[in-house]
Amino acid sequence: MIKVTLKDGSVKQVESGKTVFEVAKEISEGLARMATCASVDGKTVDLRYVLDKDCSLEIHTFESSLEGKKAYWHTTSHIMAQAIKRINPKAKLAIGPAIDEGFYYDFDVEKNFTDEDKEKIEAEMKKIIKEDLPIEKFTLPRDEAIKFMKEKDEPYKVELIEDLPEGEEISFYKQGEFTDLCAGPHLMSTGKVKAVKILSSSGAYWRGDEKNKMLQRIYAISFPKASQVEEHLAKLEEARERDHRKIGKDLELFMTHKLVGSGLPMYLPNGATVRRLLERYIQDKEIELGYSHVYTPSLANSELYKVSRTLGSLQRRYVPCNANG
Ligand SMILES: [Zn+2]
Structure with a gap:
């Protein structure tokens, strides 16, 4: 015992x-x-x-922790990869991790996924869930793992295994006809997943490097209850409505131009008014509370951001507190 x-x-x-x-x-x-x-x-x-x-x-x-959710989502990512392989056996698998809200999987396919493709994939995923395939784990020595993935014609997986240290045991997870290189953890069967929803797709370079091939990434999410999918979609819609890029445009607060640089906003009259009102309010408040004003440059030596001591001593000298001095 x-x-x-x-x-x-x-x-x-x-x-x-x-x-x-x-x-x-x-x-x-x-x-x-x-x-x-x-x-x-x-x-x-x-x-x-x-x-x-x-x-x-x-x-x-699923409800108790992010780890719990991630295992659930990761299993759903394998279900998505299996669905894609059933629909398009020529698709090559790259990586498919769980993220903080759902998961994605990158595929090497000949053309971008259309909305129609995504509907088909989602329908096939639901079929795989219904089949309730047991998920089994097995390991192979590195050399055999490479051979196995070469036989399956999965060059990205071969590359991933080749990056692992010599002598390492490589783990795989198998569900029905589908096997994926994976460290896990995974649910016990595909039927454990209940509600799935494909959210979006975009291009993504293999290993995030623009010198590499552009793959197609599909983002999706899954939940134990169908109502949670609806809630999640409503939350995403709300976030879209509140996105500063949308509000900034709708209210004519700011604009950007490639001549200035991407991500560098220029305040339009409406935005400038909001900014000025906020600045005046903050400055009046600070003076009222006994702070003295200084101006630091908008840009500074990057070293400044790596040390806290310099900033701390600057603060002590030039930004005295009101009460205890
Ligand atoms: Zn995996």
Whole structure:
């Protein structure tokens, strides 16, 4: 038996050799159903991870943590890649990580994805979810992993494995006919994912380098409940409405021009009025509170931003506080 310390501090006696999923089941069927991954001694692991010594264990669900969400989203990214391979077997897979809000996957395909393509992909993803394919993990020695991905004609995966150190064990996840190079963690089956939504697509260079080939990236998200998709879409729409680029244009606050430089705004009369009112308010407030004014240059030596001591001493000398001097 081993001692497993749970998140609430309680200690559970567990037979050595059980997986995280089995331990979750012992705690409660509900938890096992909701579990997406876990942290063992602070390290994110799969539900398939075998516990063989005393450790701390935190089981993540979609709702409980970002790690929990990311395992869910990462599994959905594999479902998307599988859907694309079914629709277009010639598509080459690059990378498909979970991000803070959903996930993306980069594909090398002959042409950009159209709205019609995206509808087809989403429909195929829903089919894969319905098939509830078990997700299995296996590892291969580096050389065999490279051979395996060469046989599958996945040059980007080959390149990724070649970058890993010699002698490393390479892990893969398999669901039905689809296998992806992946460190995990992943859900136990594709049916664990409920509601999916493809959000957008754009070009993206392989490894973010403009000298490399332009790939096609699809952003998407998934949730345990369909209503959460609707909520997320409403939130995105609201963010779009509040985007400074949209407001700036609609209210004629500022403009940019390539002659000045991208991202460098020029204030139009409306924006200049807002800025002036804010500046006057702030300056009056500061004088009222006993601050003395100084002006620092808009641009400074980059070293200035790397040290806090210089700034600290400047502040002490020239920006005295009102109360305690
Ligand atoms: Zn993966």
